[in-house]
Amino acid sequence: MRGRRMFLLGAAAAALGACRAATPEQQVAALSPSxxxxxxxxxxxxRFDTADQALMMQSAVGALQDLGFTIQETDMATGVLVANKARGGELRAQVTVRRLPDDMGTAMRATFQKVLHRPGAMLPVGRTLDDPALYQGFFERVSQSAYLTANDI
Structure with missing residues (x-):
């Protein structure tokens, strides 16, 4: 019994010894983006020069539909949009729209992912696509859609 207590005490001391405070440099590095x-x-x-978040959400919906995506979920209050595309492998698009401070415009962030189904896994994994042409094409369509909608064309 005494040997077991000594073992547990030693294990606890080793665990606490491994937990040392991070240096300021380590803290800064952990919170700095690569x-x-x-x-x-x-x-x-x-960034878009309109503070009309609803217009930008509508433009993002139109751009994704033009690209063959099916809208799965939209939430105007939070500015979140999720869409899927099944042709040529499954793709997922996630778009967020937020108003910039002082109503100076809106910022839109889009993420496109290839959905990978893993054998035996319950949930698929998304691999983020980094093709500049994909994002450029999407944002060009959003700009065109916003212009046409804003000018009732």
């Missing part, structure tokens, strides 16, 4: 993450966010995000 260069790749910043580049990806830049690719996925566009």
């Amino acid at each position: 260069a790749g993450a910043v580049d990806m966010r830049r690719l996925q995000t566009r």
